[in-house]
Amino acid sequence: MTVAAAFFYLFSCVCVASAFMVIASRNPVHSVLFLILAFVNAAGLFILMGAEFLAMILVVVYVGAVAVLFLFVVMMLDVDFAELRQGFLQYLPVGALVGVIFLIELVLVVGSFVIDPALVKTPIAAIPPASEMSNTAALGHVLYTRYLYFFQASGLVLLVAMIGAIVLTLRHKPGVKRQDVARQVARTRDTAIEVRKVPFREGV
Numbered sequence: 001m002t003v004a005a006a007f008f009y010l011f012s013c014v015c016v017a018s019a020f021m022v023i024a025s026r027n028p029v030h031s032v033l034f035l036i037l038a039f040v041n042a043a044g045l046f047i048l049m050g051a052e053f054l055a056m057i058l059v060v061v062y063v064g065a066v067a068v069l070f071l072f073v074v075m076m077l078d079v080d081f082a083e084l085r086q087g088f089l090q091y092l093p094v095g096a097l098v099g100v101i102f103l104i105e106l107v108l109v110v111g112s113f114v115i116d117p118a119l120v121k122t123p124i125a126a127i128p129p130a131s132e133m134s135n136t137a138a139l140g141h142v143l144y145t146r147y148l149y150f151f152q153a154s155g156l157v158l159l160v161a162m163i164g165a166i167v168l169t170l171r172h173k174p175g176v177k178r179q180d181v182a183r184q185v186a187r188t189r190d191t192a193i194e195v196r197k198v199p200f201r202e203g204v
Helices: 002-025 028-048 052-077 083-088 092-115 135-143 148-169 181-184
Strands: none
Touching: 002 028, 028 052, 052 135
16 A cells, blocks of 8 residues: 555545534534544545645635634534524425435436446546646636636625625614714714803813
């Protein structure tokens, strides 16, 4: 067994085990920590395949931002997960339907590769050799030329999701002063400044 194969089995086993512990852990903080461990091992697998850019993005974006954000949200909000589990059976049919759809899609994808293995071996376009173009440059070339519209559409979806999250979490509480930009811009000297005559040797 070569060193690369040993590292492959190491990263794969730890990644699968940590992914299972994400859904098996009762403590949500432990689940997020196992999720970070799964991301790091997946990044190691990307490095073994020669996709160092994807490994860096996985560590920087998912581990450094998303997973840490999940961890802080879980720790700071003090969510009552016992109360959330009370309505589990209510959403079980919808979750089962989504799971069956995903299972059918996986079977179709894997089955198509088994039936026609040439699908994996015949790329749509020729892959430039590593001496002419690096991994990062090749990925950027494909992403910003052939899949440019899909890339822009995914950015639009993320923008809509961000706006929706802000709208859903924005609650107007009574007694809280908020900024009124139109009222501030419409201020004049008469409404903004008040001249008072202060008596001699007395305060305002």
